[in-house]
Amino acid sequence: METQVKKTTAYDVVALIVLIVLAFLFIFPLYWIVTGSFKDAIAINSATPEWFPSEPTMDNFVRLFDKPALRWLANTVIMAVAAMVLTCITAAMAGYVLAKKRFFGQKILFSLFVCAMALPKQVILIPLLKEMSFLGLHDSLWAVILPTVGWPFGVFLMKQFSEGIPTELLEAVRIDGAGEIKTFTQIVLPIIKPGIGALAIFTFINSWNDYFLQLIMLNSQEVLTISLGIAKLQTEMSNDFGLIMAGAALGSVPIIVIFLMFQKYFTQGITMGAVKG
Amino acid sequence: MAKSAAPARSHVLARRETFVSYMFLLPCLVFFVGFVIVPMFMCLFTSFFDYTMTDFEFIGLQNYIEIFQDETFLIALRNTVLIVVVSVPTVCIFSLWVASAIYRRKGAVTSFFRCVFYLPVVTGTVAVTVVWKWMFNQYYGLFNYVLSSTNVIDQNISWLGDKRFAIWCIIMILFTTSIGQPIVLYVSALGNVDNSLVEAAEVDGATSFQCFWKIKWPNIMPTTLYILVITTINSFQCFALIQLLTSGGPMNSTNTIMYYIYDTAFKTNQYGYANAMGIILAIIIAVFSALQFKVTGSSKKD
Structure with a gap:
């Protein structure tokens, strides 16, 4: 934004104070997770909460790693990375032709993608589970990866980014005799790279946190994700809040760090995905 | 060309x-x-x-006929509609206020607040839910401690176990996880409004309220529409919070359509019936979205 001298009004000051209070409230649950994970059983189960762990302990984490928590975390990473890579490849290819080529059935296909996006994703989970059982993929990480890749948001986003590729450039490359694949890998990909970055981080975070899909598809101990692991801890030992908070910290801190590192791309992804084509 | x-x-x-x-x-x-x-x-x-x-x-339409005679479904429908009707307007208004309060500040400040309000989304439903469950706990929870030590309540409340409070707790948590994306969208939409229009209006003596209502609001209308639609879709599908916090209880007071579908499919294995409810939910969402398109679309032309 350009430099603009704007006089500060009383409203601006009040608004800022309100924002700071709200920010505090929004950060608080995360603070409570992280500090809670270092509190001992006495501090956890006392009616008077400790605002900061007076005697920090690693005990919760020791007990957490007695369970296959690292396995849960590894599964989550494998799932999110696989979903991310597959989504980026398929969506980049599809988005490019939808934006830059003229072909039979284009309009209908694009409307189909957009309509599907407006439908409630969770409604199809039950038939999806049946389909996965039929394919023999139920209770494997594929059962959560494949539906994530199928979701058309990525195509939509990549189409938005591909609109920015200069048509003249593509024509010039064509006249020079470059093939379709070469055009895509050498001209198109470098131009839509920021879009792919946005889609990658977006898919990674969403896949990591898609609890409902994971809940329905995964059962066995070996394929549980961190979200399912925490949920399981919660049902099995509902009042062991220290242990549960340690799990919650393990599940959320890595993804928050990734988010903060790439938040610029992420914001861009959300914004571009909303522009109506 | x-x-x-x-x-x-x-x-x-x-x-x-x-x-x-x-x-x-x-x-x-x-x-x-x-x-x-x-x-x-x-x-x-x-x-x-x-x-x-x-x-x-x-069995033809039998599932659909049964659904509308199913009392649990009707309760779940009522709860779902309550969640949508409360959360959609509050999310939209609140996120618009936050966005307009932060979008003109320095880059780092805007980005800080945008991140903070997005935090509950990134933290993940499960992690967010378990910490709230702890804070709502009747004996060790923060809420009861704060409220009783400030003498607002004289007896600890079982927030999630009480019919009167449970759904409001859900709505509140849902709110914190719903406003992140709308704020990001509004900040960007407000930033894209042509500043020269606003400045010209200010020179002509327009108040900041007029500036907002006559210039910015029509310009961000497509964003508002998009936010209304995604918030509606998400609120209608409220599931994870319910499953993790209350399992639809106490006495179905927090049962939603999505949770009831899950319950029907996986506890009692009535897949056909569950899918029929899914279709009805999809139709309800489609009707709501279409209505929003119509309402906001026609007000844009005025």
Whole structure:
């Protein structure tokens, strides 16, 4: 934004104070997770909460790693990375032709993608589970990866980014005799790279946190994700809040760090995905 | 315009382009058709069947008729509508206020607040839910401690176990996880409003309220519409919070359609019935979205 001298009004000051209070409230649950994970059983189960762990302990984490928590975390990473890579490849290819080529059935296909996006994703989970059982993929990480890749948001986003590729450039490359694949890998990909970055981080975070899909598809101990692991801890030992908070910290801190590192791309992804084509 | 320079593009070329395009689309279509379109049709198809672990028998519209006589469904529908009706306007208004309060500040400040309000989304439903469950706990929870030590309540409240409070607790948590994306969208939309229009109006003596109402609001209308639609879709599908916090209780007071679908499919294995409810939910959402398009679309022309 350009430099603009704007006089500060009383409203601006009040608004800022309100924002700071709200920010505090929004950060608080995360603070409570992280500090809670270092509190001992006495501090956890006392009616008077400790605002900061007076005697920090690693005990919760020791007990957490007695369970296959690292396995849960590894599964989550494998799932999110696989979903991310597959989504980026398929969506980049599809988005490019939808934006830059003229072909039979284009309009209908694009409307189909957009309509599907407006439908409630969770409604199809039950038939999806049946389909996965039929394919023999139920209770494997594929059962959560494949539906994530199928979701058309990525195509939509990549189409938005591909609109920015200069048509003249593509024509010039064509006249020079470059093939379709070469055009895509050498001209198109470098131009839509920021879009792919946005889609990658977006898919990674969403896949990591898609609890409902994971809940329905995964059962066995070996394929549980961190979200399912925490949920399981919660049902099995509902009042062991220290242990549960340690799990919650393990599940959320890595993804928050990734988010903060790439938040610029992420914001861009959300914004571009909303522009109506 | 290189495209229109070749009006007589031969059929051969057009066919080639179509072929190439579909080759590029193929990987995407495999996933899309396989894991979105097929299950969608399966959902619709099996909703006309008495479909359980053992049976698979065509019963026409029987599931749909039963649904509207099912008291639990009607309670779940009422709760779901309550969640949507409360959360959609509050999310929209609140996020618009936050966005307009932060979008003109320094880059780092805007980004800080945007991140903070997005935090509950990134933290993940499960992590957010378990910490709230702890804070709402009757004996060790922060809420009861704060409220009783400030003498607002004289007896600890079982927040999630009390019919009067449980759904409001859910709505509150849902709120914190819903405003992140709208704020990001509004900040960007407000930043894109042509500043010269606003400045010109200010020179002409328009108040900041007039500036907002006459210039910014019509300009951000498409964003508002998009936010209304996504918030509606998400609120209608409220599931994870319910499953983790209350399991629909106490006495169905927090049961939602999505949770009831899950319960029907996985506890009692009535897949056909559950899918029929899914279809109804999809129709309700479609109607709501269409209404929002109509209402906001017509006000834009005024």
